[in-house]
Amino acid sequence: MEIDFGNIKVVGFDADDTLWVNETYFRETEELFADLLEEYETKNKVDQELFKMEMKNLDIYGYGIKGFMLSMIESALDLSNNKIPQETISKILDLGKRMISHPVELLDGVEEVLSKLADKYRLIVLTKGDLLDQERKLEKSGLSKYFHHVEVLSDKKESNYSNLLEHLNIDVNEFLMIGNSLKSDVLPILNIGAKAVHVPFHTTWVHEMVSKEEEQVNNHLKLNSLKDILKYLDN
Structure with a gap:
């Protein structure tokens, strides 16, 4: 399915297992x-x-x-x-x-992707987890300089995304979310009318798994590596 990213102005990134190993x-x-x-x-x-x-x-x-x-x-x-x-x-x-206290291990190509997209798009982090721990990991990662905003959410449901986009004055039609979880980073985003990119990680927590039917949702882009997003956005 061909997806048009031409109107995207803001790109959201999940953190754990999208930017770094978790x-x-x-x-x-x-x-x-x-x-x-x-x-x-x-x-x-x-x-x-x-x-x-x-x-x-x-x-x-x-x-x-x-x-x-x-x-x-x-x-x-x-x-x-x-x-x-x-x-x-x-x-x-x-x-x-x-x-x-574990060192932050960036996934392949993360800094290359962020550095190339930062001049063209407004980049934000949308992640779940403990606030202090996520702030620590972001600081240790050295990636803070690329992001306009960082939000640690209690959950990633449609309402969480909708409320945040409204708070940040982001048009849902101009927003793209990139993450490793279909359940948290893709399906809720598609349900509110935004676009999503799925970059699977080799290990998935049982709580983040979805049904076979949900896996077949095809109105999003699935990539093998985060670096592949540059083929669609860095042009």
Whole structure:
């Protein structure tokens, strides 16, 4: 399907797994967490219960590493019938702190894309997660200079996008969103009448997965690499 980007003036970028690596570190931490609880449950059971706990706590803690840490601790207490040693709780906290302090690893071509688009378009960041952590990652990434605005949203639903675009005085017909998640970065954007580009990341959180029918939505552009967007916008 041919999509016309000629009227685009503002380009929004997701952050985690669009600009830099994120989900990989969660999966690695889940593996280490399961190892800590191996005397209580199988890895598969630990993974399942941790995900259930994350979903249960999502409305309380929101997205991000801190909520993930608290869900790991609560899961450990549940799975051990509150017998988990204090030492193991400390190790779980250390896992979370290690995630927070992890160096920011930019994805291939990110800075090249931003540097080439910044002169022609108004660039903004629209991401979910913990405000402090996302601000830290953006600062460490060295990418702040390319963006006119950064917004950390509690969620990425149609209303979140519509309210923000209205607040920033952005015409929905002039807005393009680029991200790795169909659920958060593409489908809501298409539903409010804006354009979207999907750049899949090799690892997807279960919570961000969509149905087979939703995967077939074809009124958006799907790219293998963020650098490929330059074929459509940098001309």
